[in-house]
Amino acid sequence: MRTGWLAALICSCLFLTGSGLQAREFTVLFTSSANGVIENCYCPNVRLGGLEKRAQFIATYRQRDPDVLVMDNGDNFVEYLNSGFDKVIVAAFSLMKYDVINIGDQEVAYATEEYLGLPALVKIPGEPVTVTKGAVTFSVLPVLHPRTTRYYPDFVFEHLDLENTHSQIEKWLQSKTAGGTFRILLSHSGYEVDREFAASYPEIDLIIGGHSQTVLDSVVVVNGVPIVQAGGYASYVGEIRFEAGEDGFRVIESHLHPLPPEAPDHPEVMKYIDQYTTSP
Numbered sequence: 001m002r003t004g005w006l007a008a009l010i011c012s013c014l015f016l017t018g019s020g021l022q023a024r025e026f027t028v029l030f031t032s033s034a035n036g037v038i039e040n041c042y043c044p045n046v047r048l049g050g051l052e053k054r055a056q057f058i059a060t061y062r063q064r065d066p067d068v069l070v071m072d073n074g075d076n077f078v079e080y081l082n083s084g085f086d087k088v089i090v091a092a093f094s095l096m097k098y099d100v101i102n103i104g105d106q107e108v109a110y111a112t113e114e115y116l117g118l119p120a121l122v123k124i125p126g127e128p129v130t131v132t133k134g135a136v137t138f139s140v141l142p143v144l145h146p147r148t149t150r151y152y153p154d155f156v157f158e159h160l161d162l163e164n165t166h167s168q169i170e171k172w173l174q175s176k177t178a179g180g181t182f183r184i185l186l187s188h189s190g191y192e193v194d195r196e197f198a199a200s201y202p203e204i205d206l207i208i209g210g211h212s213q214t215v216l217d218s219v220v221v222v223n224g225v226p227i228v229q230a231g232g233y234a235s236y237v238g239e240i241r242f243e244a245g246e247d248g249f250r251v252i253e254s255h256l257h258p259l260p261p262e263a264p265d266h267p268e269v270m271k272y273i274d275q276y277t278t279s280p
Contacts, residue, residue, distance in 0.1 A: 024244045025241060025242065026133065026241070027239060028206065028208070028240050028242075029061060029071070029237055030072070031071075031072045032072060032208075032209075032210040032229065032230050033074070033076070033104075033230075033232035034054075034089070034233065035075060035076070035233050036076070036081050036089070037049045038085055038088040038273060038277075040052070040259070040260075042261050046233075048260055050234055050259055050265075051088070051093075051234055052092070052269040052270050053265060054092075054237055056266040056269075058096050060264075069099050069138060070098050071102075071186060072101045073186055074101070074105075074106070074144075075104035075213075076093070076111075076115075077089065077106050077107055077112075078110060079110050084276030084277055086112045086114075087114075087272065087276050090114045092266075092269045095266065095268055099131050099133070100122065100131065101121045102143075103122045103125060103188070104148070104188045105157075107121075109152055125142050125162065126143055126161065126164070126168035128140065130181070136244065138183075139172070139181040139182070139184070140186050141183075143186070143188065145162070145187070145193055145211075146163055146165070148188060148189065169197065170201075173201060173203050182206070183206070184205065184208060185197060185206070190211045190214075192212070194207050195220075197225075198227055201225070204225050205225075206228070206242075207225060208228055208238075209228065210229065212229070214229045214231065215230075216228055216229045216231075216238075217255065217256055218255060219251055226254070228254055234259065236259065237259065238255075238256050238257075239254065239255060239256075240253070
C-alpha cells in the first residue's frame with residue numbers, strides 16, 4: 001500500500017512540475033461586434049456596453065495577468081458612423097493593444113484607413129498568426145466566412161479569397177507552424193457555422209466566434225472543441241481559462257463580464273470621446 005501511494009505521489013509531482021509536463025494555466029480574453037458603440041449610453045433599457053469600459057477592463061486585467069491573450073473578432077464599424085466616432089474607435093483599439101484583431105465584413109465595407117492600418121488587425125483572412133504569451137505559443141487562424149457578405153455588393157469583397165475557408169483550416173491544421181501550439185480559430189462566421197467547424201475539425205483547441213452576436217454565458221463544447229462568443233454592442237468581455245498538461249488542454253472556467261454603467265471608464269478613451277463627440 002505504501003509503495004502504491006508513493007508511486008501515485010511521484011506521478012502527481014511529475015505532472016505538476018516535471019520538465020515538459022508542467023501544468024500551466026493561461027487565459028484568453030475575447031470581444032466582438034462593438035457595432036460603433038463607443039460609449040455607454042446610460043439608458044435604462046440598454047445598460048451594457050462602451051469601449052471606454054472595455055478598455056479599462058482589459059487594462060486592469062493585464063495588471064493582474066500580463067501574459068493574457070486578448071483578441072477581437074471584428075464588426076466594430078457600421079455604415080452610419082461620423083468621423084468623430086471613427087477616430088474614437090481607432091484610438092480605443094490602439095490603447096487596448098489587442099494581440100490579434102480579426103477583420104469582419106463591416107470593417108471591409110466601412111472601416112477607415114486608420115483602422116485598417118492597426119498593427120494587430122488581420123489584413124488577409126485565412127493566414128495564420130503566431131503569438132507567444134509567457135510559456136504558451138498560440139497559432140491563430142482568422143477566417144471571414146462568405147455567408148457574412150451576402151447583403152453587400154460583390155465588388156466590396158472581390159479582393160479577398162473567402163470561398164476556401166475549409167481548405168484554409170485544413171492547411172493550417174496540417175502545417176508545421178501549428179504543431180505543438182494552442183490552436184485558435186478566430187472565426188467571423190456566425191455561431192451555427194462555428195458548430196459546423198467544430199464538428200469537422202476536432203484538432204482545434206478553441207473557436208472564438210463572431211458576427212452573429214451570440215451571447216454565450218458559458219463555453220459550448222462540440223466534438224470536444226470549446227466554442228465561445230461575447231455577444232454584440234461592446235456589452236461584454238469574454239474570458240476563458242485553460243490548464244495545459246501532459247494530456248492536452250482543459251477548460252478551467254469560461255464566462256462573460258458585463259460592462260454596465262457603473263463599470264470604471266478608461267481615462268484616455270474618455271478624452272477622445274469628449275474631444276470628438278463635443279466638437280462642432
